[in-house]
Amino acid sequence: MQALIEISDKQYLVKAGDKIFVPKQKAAAGDVIEVKTLMQVNQADSALKAGTATIKVLEHVRDETIIVFRKKRRKRFQKRNGHRQHMTQVEVLSL
Template identity: 55%
Template sequence: MQALIEISDKQYLVQPGDELFIPRQQAEVGDVLDIKPMVAIDQENTTLQPSGNVQVKVLEHLKGEKVVVFKKKRRKRYQCRNGHRQQMTKVEVLSM
């Protein structure tokens, strides 16, 4: 069974046992979050108004890969280089 869930305006297609990197959540490591699915997909049919919740467990908080932002104005001797690492939360889908 699969489900389409929405976390922080992003959608994920998940099934039990999946591990996801989602935007940082205000939860402690080891907490279990209940998320209402948007769509439930079974082998026989697809339900647009599913009942129940998807339970995910917070595994850790970490930072994503570094993104380098480079700005330059030609012929003006202007260069600016910045880096950014997005805060992420790693979760595991427990049950649906």
């Protein structure tokens, strides 16, 4: 069974046992959180059942570097910045 869950205003299609990266959560590593389920999908049908999914916080990490480059032509202006977003890796325990 798969379910569509919502974490921090983002939606993920997951099944039990999946490990996904989500925006940083306030929970500590090892904590168990319940999030709302928007839709549950079986093999034959999809039902709009609102329920809860149980997820476990595995670790807090930082995402890959995104390069932000700005340039103004004919002015010798170039600026290069990097940005790394804070992420949380979670595991879906049950739906």
